[in-house]
Amino acid sequence: MVLAEVPSAAMGAVAAVGKVMPSLHPNQYSLVFNAFSFSVATMFAAFVFFVIAQSRIAPKYRISMMVSALVVGIAGYHYFRIMGSWEGAYVAQGTMYVFSGKPFNDAYRYVDWLLTVPLLLVELVLVMSLPKSKSGSMLTKLSLAAALMIATGYPGEVAAAGDIATRAMWGAISTVPFVYILYVLFKELGDTIAAHPPEAQVLFRNMRLLLLATWGFYPIAYMAPFVGFTGAGAEVAVQVGYTICDVLAKAGYGVLIYNIARIKSENEGWSLDGTAKASHT
Numbered sequence: 467m468v469l470a471e472v473p474s475a476a477m478g479a480v481a482a483v484g485k486v487m488p489s490l491h492p493n494q495y496s497l498v499f500n501a502f503s504f505s506v507a508t509m510f511a512a513f514v515f516f517v518i519a520q521s522r523i524a525p526k527y528r529i530s531m532m533v534s535a536l537v538v539g540i541a542g543y544h545y546f547r548i549m550g551s552w553e554g555a556y557v558a559q560g561t562m563y564v565f566s567g568k569p570f571n572d573a574y575r576y577v578d579w580l581l582t583v584p585l586l587l588v589e590l591v592l593v594m595s596l597p598k599s600k601s602g603s604m605l606t607k608l609s610l611a612a613a614l615m616i617a618t619g620y621p622g623e624v625a626a627a628g629d630i631a632t633r634a635m636w637g638a639i640s641t642v643p644f645v646y647i648l649y650v651l652f653k654e655l656g657d658t659i660a661a662h663p664p665e666a667q668v669l670f671r672n673m674r675l676l677l678l679a680t681w682g683f684y685p686i687a688y689m690a691p692f693v694g695f696t697g698a699g700a701e702v703a704v705q706v707g708y709t710i711c712d713v714l715a716k717a718g719y720g721v722l723i724y725n726i727a728r729i730k731s732e733n734e735g736w737s738l739d740g741t742a743k744a745s746h747t
């Protein structure tokens with residue numbers, strides 16, 4: 467008798483911890499679901515592309531393509547789970563989709579970022595081919611800053627809906643390492659970019675713009691509750707927005723890295739058909 471009550475008590479506790487989802491119009495529900503599904507497909511397709519594309523670039527750049535493949539592999543898995551969590555959080559009732567009582571799991575996103583954001587920075591530093599002494603310290607400080615940024619953002623993200631002060635405090639703390647990362651990318655890596663062939667320089671600049679446009683969106687979405695965005699519209703906008711940014715910041719970014727690596731390989735005398743002009747690769 468006592469045992470029979472355990473599951474419902476446990477479920478109540480879980481529901482209390484998770485996020486209570488706003489009711490959605492079927493079109494809103496489907497838009498988010500389809501965005502997640504699109505992301506799963508894109509991440510896995512990108513994974514296959516990055517694995518295969520490695521043979522098209524010089525061996526020394528292959529490690530950065532392997533890291534690209536890891537990033538989209540991890541993200542594809544998490545999007546698959548996020549999509550399942552979204553399905554579980556809603557039930558159709560009348561003409562609407564309403565909260566099922568099973569919380570939508572936002573932690574998948576943060577765990578995903580914790581793994582993928584440092585890896586995205588690793589990709590960038592690897593493809594820059596800095597001297598070993600410099601790349602090691604650059605990787606350490608960028609990865610640490612990225613982990614700190616995500617870890618301090620999370621307590622604010624999961625703070626109770628009305629608790630703006632907690633959200634703002636953690637958001638402000640998390641912005642410090644974020645600004646530091648941007649500073650390193652724009653100031654310190656600037657000189658290194660200038661030493662690259664002109665075609666690669668254009669790609670590096672595009673990549674930093676892509677980075678700024680996509681990474682810059684995450685803190686903006688995080689701030690939505692500060693300016694009064696709540697309810698169904700806000701939920702849909704944030705989920706679809708994060709998804710678009712993730713696809714661009716992971717798969718799109720990896721394609722840019724591939725292009726940079728290909729141009730650098732050719733410039734360094736490596737060629738796809740094996741008739742290398744020079745042998746310094």
Ligand SMILES: *C/C=C(C)/C=C/C=C(C)/C=C/C1=C(C)CCCC1(C)C
Nearest residue numbers: 619637640641644681684685688715
């Ligand atoms: C693939 C996922 C990426 C590139 C995620 C990037 C995430 C951020 C740049 C998040 C930044 C945040 C702040 C700067 C402050 C508020 C909390 C965060 C974690 C949303």
